[in-house]
Amino acid sequence: MPNQARAPLRIAVCDDEALDRAQIAQMAQEILRAEEIPTEIACFASARALLHAIQTGGAFQILLLDVMMEGMDGMELAAALRAGQEEAAIVFISSNREMALRGYEVAAARYLAKPLDAEKLREALLHCCAAYLQPREIVLPTSEGQSKVNVRAIVYVEPWDRGVRLHFAHKKVEVRMSISQVAALLQEHQFAYCHRTLLVNLAYVRHLRYCELELKSGERLPISKYRLAQFKSEFMKYLKA
Structure with missing residues (x-):
């Protein structure tokens, strides 16, 4: 290396x-x-x-x-x-x-x-x-202008009125991009869809259940039945990596 x-x-x-x-x-x-x-x-x-x-x-x-x-x-x-x-x-x-x-x-x-x-x-x-x-930062259009964002610190991504909201441990950042555009920037990192409109950092998942997942913070997010099999597969792959 x-x-x-x-x-x-x-x-x-x-x-x-x-x-x-x-x-x-x-x-x-x-x-x-x-x-x-x-x-x-x-x-x-x-x-x-x-x-x-x-x-x-x-x-x-x-x-x-x-x-x-x-x-x-x-x-x-x-x-x-x-x-x-x-x-x-x-x-x-x-x-x-x-x-x-x-x-x-x-x-x-x-x-x-x-x-x-x-x-x-x-x-x-x-x-x-x-x-x-691996590069940890990406540049995204936020309310404060073009901002560097630490990818590994993103817990999950959800829709927002004018784009998406990035959830971190102690803050939220709003970005004027679609969730699919953000997902494309995160495809080299450990993110997976648990729902059509929820993109989760697998490093922050504590438990996986049939209809929901629990984050290490204790927060729970829904899992779509259509996404369950794929999400479970990606989560297990992440754990074994």
């Missing part, structure tokens, strides 16, 4: 075992150096230490988390971060394989088993890097 002219990729390694923590950090550093991806890696000995770092302004694009840790475990940490709208890619690394099925609850990118396999870690890191290196 070629080097990109952007800030270094920031990775957090969180494991309460010092040897495992050092090994994971070293392997990740060597893999990304070979791929010519500038990287900064920070190590944390507890989930609470990493949570505090993020809550006080620390920014990471990838989190490599052990699951079984004293006190707050990796799953609890991931749930707390997602509840706070943290978007970093999460890769769990653990000897407890039974916990792997819970990874979907926090939209984990990968679940790797200990002892850690270098090739599997490489695949997981490059998968996460692809999302990070």
Whole structure:
């Protein structure tokens, strides 16, 4: 993967075992150096230490988390971060394989088993890097003029009197475009129609039911019976990606 002219990729390694923590950090550093991806890696000995770092302004694009840790475990940490709208890619690394099925609850990118396999870690890191290196901003005509919009922060899109309304975690932005025009701009990202007039970012979906979906915020949106099969297929594809 070629080097990109952007800030270094920031990775957090969180494991309460010092040897495992050092090994994971070293392997990740060597893999990304070979791929010519500038990287900064920070190590944390507890989930609470990493949570505090993020809550006080620390920014990471990838989190490599052990699951079984004293006190707050990796799953609890991931749930707390997602509840706070943290978007970093999460890769769990653990000897407890039974916990792997819970990874979907926090939209984990990968679940790797200990002892850690270098090739599997490489695949997981490059998968996460692809999302990070993908362009995140598009320019849209809003009430304030031509505005840059962070694609990954869009939760869903719905119709508006003069176009569409983009819903974010803490704001709404109105855009003078049709929903099909916006969908065309988002086709390279993880969006899918749950209804003819509702376009949803799959990264924000918590549960999928027969006639509705629940977002991570708790908000519920209807699913058209004509869209259900396709939406379910795209959601499952997203979870397995």
